[in-house]
Amino acid sequence: MSTDVTDKTPAAAPPGRNGAGTGDGLLQLMLDGMRRNMRQYGMLIALGLIVALFAVWTEGDLLLPRNVSNLVLQNSYILILAIGMMLVIIAGHIDLSVGSLTAFVGSMAAVFMVRNDLPWPVAVLLCLAVGAIAGAVQGWFIAYGGLPSFIVTLAGMLTFRGLTEIFLDGQTLGPFPKGLQTTANGFLPEVGPDTNYHNLTLLLGFGLIALVVLQEVRDRRRQQEFALDVLPAKLFLLKLVALTAAILTVTLLLASYKGAPIVLLILGALLVGFGYVMRNAVIGRHIYAIGGNLPAAKLSGVRDKKVTFLVFLNMGMLAALAGLVFAARFNAASPKAGLNFELEAIAAAFIGGASMSGGVGTVLGAIIGGLVLGVLNNGMNLVGVGTDWQQVIKGLVLLAAVGFDVWNKRKVGS
């Protein structure tokens, strides 16, 4: 997972006051950068601590290649939802309907593929369209109808849940075609000589490293072209090394089991894509602007209604994707699918740095938040903590994360 889609890479840190990059300056620079993005780094560190804690507690089981693979698969649908939810929350809204919508799309998938034997790629496209329409309808009420998103999506939550039960007659429906299962549940294919590692995954990892390094170098050159301050050479090198190490670790972990799950690739693409859009695309900027100060955004010529509408349409489509992944993973559509998913996704977004009042947050933050929850789930399962206590602990983590943020802001603000 590359980190160059964070909202603020260290490149956004104040330019080197002592450009020479002495040891002191380096440390200072890194601290400055971290202080600016306290929430994101804080959560990254917290994630590291949680991983370390459970790695020790489970005597290393947490980091077994098989478990890492599992962790990705188990949490993929929440992570997909969290990306969309982050956009919704940044725009200053909330979406309570995504759990039900996930189940609804799952039921539609079953109706298309199991009852009507449609070819699975066609059914997948139809399902994504259903999600987009559902999101668009809600988005229309919110953006153009002026209804509060809380109410509209609460209505959606009830409606979609009910429709799911109607379509499924209250029954579980399955199984899905092989093609869908191997795509949503499977891994990259085995190719090439036997190296004890999964070749394609290794290749992909190396490719990613090359891409990231190239991108960083190009970015740096562009900055110099525009005569802007750049990171001191030493720190830049350190950043490259850190990025490479991170990607390499994950690659090796995955490659020593069955390879990279296909869902991980989808997630990676979503993370990079949405991260780029939120940071660099005009529409992304407009989402931050309407969430940060709606009247000011309107007076700046931002078409706030259209942006809001698109954010919800997108959320619907991502919920459909999550629904497909979920249904394929359990190989059946169930009326009880996706229960409380919306709450998990919302929690992930807030743990990952979103603000209740909107205008703040990053896509990477949503992923980090989702992973914090995911690792907690997985780790507590491994050590045998019951679901009762799991909920208590997750609740407290959410409270602590947002509490820390509020406290930190107050300290900075005063």
Place this chain on the structure above:
Amino acid sequence: MAGPVLEMRSIVKTFPGVKALSDVTLTVRQGEVHAICGENGAGKSTLMKVLSGVHPHGTYEGEVLFEEGLCRFKDIRASEQQGIVIIHQELALVPYLSLAENIFLGNEHTRRGFVDWHETLRHATELLRRVGLDDHPETRVADIGVGKQQLVEIAKALSKKVKLLILDEPTSALNDEDSGKLLDLILQLKEQGITSIIISHKLNEIRAVADSVTILRDGRTIETLDVKDPETTEDRIISGMVGRDLEHRFPERTPHHPEEGTAPALEVRNWTVHHPIDQQRKVVDDVSLTVRRGEIVGIAGLMGAGRTELAMSLFGRTYGRHAGGTVLRDGREIRTKTVPEAVRHGIAYVTEDRKHYGLNLIDTINRNISLSALGKVARRGVVDEHEERQVAEGFRKSMNIKAPTVFEPVGKLSGGNQQKVVLSKWIFAGPEVLILDEPTRGIDVGAKYEIYTVIDQLAAEGKAVVFISSELPELLGMCDRIYTMAAGRLTGEFSRAEASQESLMRRMTKDKKDKEVTR
């Protein structure tokens, strides 16, 4: 004449970076109606906040004596217990509660912890009668007009056994009839022994109800006049309000003499706008004006004159309901129904309220500057961050925005620097017509000078500038031509040579009633 009921001695109040009150003394006699007037920003509201405990004891210097006792109010409740009640410009009623519930809010008639509805309704009816309302006390506040709401506020004050009633611009949102009723009520209350302080811009009102008037200017008491004294004419009050000498606070400007014959850059014809909720009220009434290239045209008016409403309704109809009128750019009629349309036709509006309408305070300088014209630094919908940063850096240097980097959140900047960011944002959009609404409000003298210089440069580059301000010296120092506005209408037009503070203020304090006479 009765002795003083209130004495405020040498009050000094500073906010970070601004001295709002530097030496104010106010003496109000028992049982009189005392008016306070002064330009916007003279310190009237701050003074009333000191008096009512909004700014608690200890956050200001000087002393406040009420009924000969030293006041150490720690909040509004403390001052209300003494019988000092303030009614703010923005009404503080809860719209979906009844009149009775509003009147006794926070002060309920109770029996053993529960609301005593019989006593509440009886007492509310009595209080409503006293202020001349015969509405049922169970009517919701949302269902009565603004004029009546103002009276309910007074009934609420009466329920608190008010001795000193402070009214901040009580008639600014009212029509003539409601204003008249309110002023009558103030006189009635006076007969019942209640002392009132009334803050107003409308000199005819002051003459109608006040016994004496204290004039504030730049956070100082200038003088207190007896209204009944024949020497206290409106001109006398005006000269007290504006009497300040023009120092070298403006860049040297050579006034522009635009060529005759060419169409004006901006022309507005018969522009009329209704209030968004109270649709009977014309907030902008049949306004026609022209602005030529290279010209700085001022619009002078006091609070509530309709200047901001005029500007915002021109800029994408972001205020009120349009009820007629056209806009022409370079002689051709244009549509400005939405903000993007207005921007596309080269119009920019720099708001008077930068915190609420101008900036995304939690975002960085560079992103705020680029927001209104992101297309200029984007290719195919993707923002080139480096170009954006370079643009922002350029503005940081040329506008002298004091911040370590352009990645600083604008919420952390001082008012002057925030204003420079808003200006940068709109200059970056590349407009031909700039409407600047109070561009120097709440910023220090140094930053003001810098902003004046920027405005002058814009005009020199051939842009048409509309400069809205309630500070007359800055209009006189900067503008080629000045319109005056009062109660939604243009009440005068002055060339640079004709205009003086007195002549402008006279036209700015005209009310609708005596307009027919002067016109």
